[in-house]
Amino acid sequence: MAKKAARTMHVLVTGAGGLCGRHAMAGLLAAGHRVTAVVGRSAAGPAWSSMPESGMLDLLHGDLAGDLGLPRSFDAVVHTAARLPDPGVSTATLTHDNVLATRRLLAAAKTAGARRFVYFSSLSVYGRIVSDVVDERTAIDAPEPYGASKQIGEELVRACAGCFPSLALRLPGIIGPRSTRNWLSRVMEAACAGKEVMVFNPDTPFNNAVHVDDLTRFVVRLLGMEWDGADAVTLGADSMTTVLDAARRVVDGVGGDSKIVTREAPGAPRFTVSSRRAKALYGYAPMEIGPMLEQFVAENAADVCRDIGKRTS
Known part of the structure; x- marks a missing residue:
């Protein structure tokens, strides 16, 4: 089981213009952490108008797969950014935004001396699901391009297990204020x-849903814990x-x-999602x-x- 290791950290949050990234950023700031928030395609927008001003927040705009100019040093990464399989989005674009961006981010995290890496993945990595309950042991069967891009992202993160502990969160639909795409x-x-x-x-x-408030609390909890190696967990409602x-x-x-x-x-498909392992090992409390x-x-x-x-x- 992961152990508690509470301290103030400098956390890089990607996808901070989206639902998950915006809430993760706010939760980490409220917990006393310093945050560098990366906003890509999504502008900061009206949802940021309620964000309290903080000397602990820095904002970067740009492409994670490009030369973004990330901080030289940070303690942890919460990687929520992803290109979704919207109409007209090509496999090449999914690869650029979900694979190349993750590879560059991992390289930057190693150089920066990061000690944690939380990767927002998806149940889409499983592809065709025939079991009644999805958990970490469920077989991966021919995922579509988006799921494949997230699976490759998980593999890239796992390959860095010797550099820092990591956890991939395999997520169903995320709901919360102004949520879409579920x-x-x-x-x-x-x-x-x-x-x-x-x-x-x-x-x-x-x-088959996770509320962004539960997800935010889980992320804050994870960054206050210690665990070894690379792992992945499935998450759902209780x-x-x-x-x-x-x-x-x-x-x-x-x-x-x-x-x-x-x-x-x-x-x-007819399945539910087991969060048993995430609860037992990491204290997930949906x-x-x-x-x-x-x-x-x-x-x-x-x-x-x-x-x-x-x-x-």
Whole structure:
């Protein structure tokens, strides 16, 4: 089990313009750490307007795969930056942003004398999933280009095990304030627009989400611990609900009259995520799925529905 090693650190946070990076940065500053935040494609934007001014925060803009001019010395890296497989994103772009950038960042971390490296990976590394429960032992089977780029990133991080301890976090959909690019956020958008919500395999157990608040607390905890070598863990919510119940909680929380339509899809993945190892070895402490969904609705429904209302008016 990892041991406690609390001290103030200089932490390099990548992807600081995105949901995970922005929250990690704020959590680390609140814990008393110095942060150098790297913002790439995402501008600092309005979400930074609520960020308290701090003499412990430095901001860098640029391409991690280029000559960014990172600090000469830092103690830890929280690497959240990634190119997602959005429409029009090529395999070459995924490779540049997710593989080359990680390779350059690892080289910089070694030169800087870093002592921890936390890598935000994805359940997409597994590719085709046929098991009922995903954990660290689940077989990797032909991941698509994005998942393959994150898998290669994990391998690059693992190859540096002799330089610094590292932990890859294999993540499902991340939810939180203004979160996007996950199933629950798409359900909310459909409900706010009054559209039909399609739910496949409605009775399948569901805990396939992580709230960014839980993730932030976990990152802060990790940087106050000591462990050896390179490791990877899967993360999900605590307890279980069903896919249908998760959708219903979001739709009911939004209000309105969106209809939920269910359909069986025999070929679709049906799995939950085990966080047992992350809890036992590293003290991961996620919310239960019910309260997590309630918080997600409370912090997003009004804003999402207002934004959709403006676009459709």
